[in-house]
Amino acid sequence: MLGALRKSDAVPAAELPRLESRWARGALANAADGNVLAAHWDAMPATLRQDPAIVAAYAERAAALHWDDAAARAIEQSLDAHWDDSLAALYGRLSIGRLDERASRIERWLAQHPGSPGLLTSRARLQYAHGDWPGAEASLHDAIDRGASSDTWELLGDGYAANGEDARARIAYANALRSARGDGLVELPTTSQAQRFATPRGPVDTNGTTLQ
Template identity: 40%
Template sequence: MRRLFGLILLLALALLGAWLWRVVVADPGYVQIALRGYSIETTLVVALLALFIGAVALWLLLGLLRFPFRFWRHRRTRVARECLAGGLVALHEGRWRRAESLLVRASRDPGHRLPALLGAARAAQARGDAAAAGELLASAAEHGDPVDAALLIARQHKQQGDAAAITALFDPLPVAALPPRALEIHLGALVDTGRAREAVLLLPALHASHVAEGPALQRQEARILSAALQQAGDEAELSRLWSSLSRGQKSDPQVVAAYARRAVALGQAEAGIAAVEKTLRRHWSPELVAIYGALPRSGRHSPLKMAEAWLVDHPQDPALLVTLGQLCRHEQIWGKAEAYLQQALAHGAGAEAWEELGHVHAAQHDDARARTAYARALAIQRGEPVSLLPGRSLREEIAGSAELESRSSMGVPLLPHEADPLP
């Protein structure tokens, strides 16, 4: 199809040329140029041809005159591009002085000035030269968007842990003007300065920025919501904020734990415990189970019975077994508490199980065993290996002495001789 179109176009041009030739042959026209006694006479066709040749010659002459300037400009751009690329690589490798030198050279080209100055300022910050970094950032602010320079300053404040300086930097700016990374840093600074409630209002902007997605976004959102709940000033504010959360946000263990702790602190223990229990019924979370054992006891029902009901579906969960041991200790059921904690250790529980076992022994005035349990908890926290017998791991030793609980299909605990034999 393209060949056919080209052929038709050539035929049309040939016909047009033939028609023009007939017109020119019939009347070639007449052009006369007279100046100071001189006269030039020619046909219109020759005059137009001479004018075209003169224009082409003038264009070539101007191009020849501009060639040195274009050569040096292209060379400067190429050198700046190479310096920018080398500087960014050096910045990635941690060669701060080389990166700063190359990026400063790259900033001489107007097309690369802003990114080069920002990179050079970052290199100066990394090597601890605050004065050089400040000068480079000031130059970057003059030649580009001041928000970009402010973002680099905010990153420096973040490394120094100065959240108040970050909020002072971004508070005067509209949220729409903040780039995604600046918005993320600003939200973190609001949380750290006790202004998490304001950060909650900016969560839609955080979602729209796409600076973080998936699990990373969920973690940031949970951190902001948890801080806002912890910073609630009274029961009404806590209740309003909790009611405004979506169902998915209310199922996050970190958020639920923050609500429960703040509710307990404000004298609303019943609401906090109910939120934890409701979440665990819908979404099982070992982290939330561990928190459940540390909440103050409610008069509605026995927390031990509630936790033992969860054991039907999660019989080998170390966090649940440790919580059961803790609840049994609160109710002074020493034997049962010790059995649960031994099962927890057999299933991989760590220092928290040994510490709780130490509390159980200490409550029974068994100081020797309590000291041993506390010592093992401390050793695990320090990363030291813990074993009871040479050549035998801690799990093997505990599993040999812990009797794992068996339950019927109705959830009723069975004695060892009543347990169904394995097929």
Template identity: 35%
Template structure:
């Protein structure tokens, strides 16, 4: 519980090489995230964030912790700036999900921006979950269901089942909503989930992964084996 000493121990621990790169990176992210989550107010959070080295401020788990804590203090714009800057540098499924959960009045603009990422990441289940959640917030129920069902087909998760339940509830389908919520609990417990009734999804959206065209350095499409 001594976060100050934990942070002070990071540099010498890294120099010692005792943990190895992967284990040290995981520990560093955990310590920094815990430190950020303990910030008592927005001013303290911003001071802490500005004092962190650039390398630490580029760790996705650390950015996630900062963005969520900043948003909790009403600092939504700085939170969004950090997440968007990070995604421009390097794609991160974790930060994509963060992007969709933060509060704010710009949800429509955020949805359009996130939908633009689908061209490069059509099979990213986290992106599809994020899009589905934002559509639920905008009460775009049919669109939300398409995104969420595709996300579930690619990578089943409790969060997607819960959001899909919200979409069905928004459409007034209490039976299917309850089934989705039960599936969310079952998945979290490691139990089997129950498939939705086909009548609940007459359109049956295509949930197959989308093949991306690969090109070489000269722009010539590569042949797949």
């Protein structure tokens, strides 16, 4: 189709790369199975396979099709060749297992890119998956200090909520919205402040049920 557009001059030449990228992402995202996905990927020019958005489309579809190794390998090879923070963030977000392998690779990358908010957020996701909430909390704060997106604030809120820190969770969620809008952020309360303003709960029975 692009060849026909080039010949007909129906689309300005400057628009063709954008259209090519969009069609490539669409083909990958809609691949019916792993064989179709691999065929689309292998047929793409090398320049397209270096585009972070296209790598992300391939990795996300591969993960959805349970091609975990292919999804991880595509991101790893792309980041080793050309660093991109959005791909670094996706690396921890994909549900592809390989927790220990990904955690080790993230630590190696952090030695080279210590200020990457996407990579720090990925580290936090894997730390949390390993049951290390204190480590995940510290990594999320590091990511936020380095300009992480609103998604990182939302993750922080999820962690606080899961650990019963309701006052901090509410502020983290509010900051996620503020960050998305570009508004000023609210400082998180200290532990003692959070406890002071925590929502009162009724007495708890021996089964852990809150009694009203």
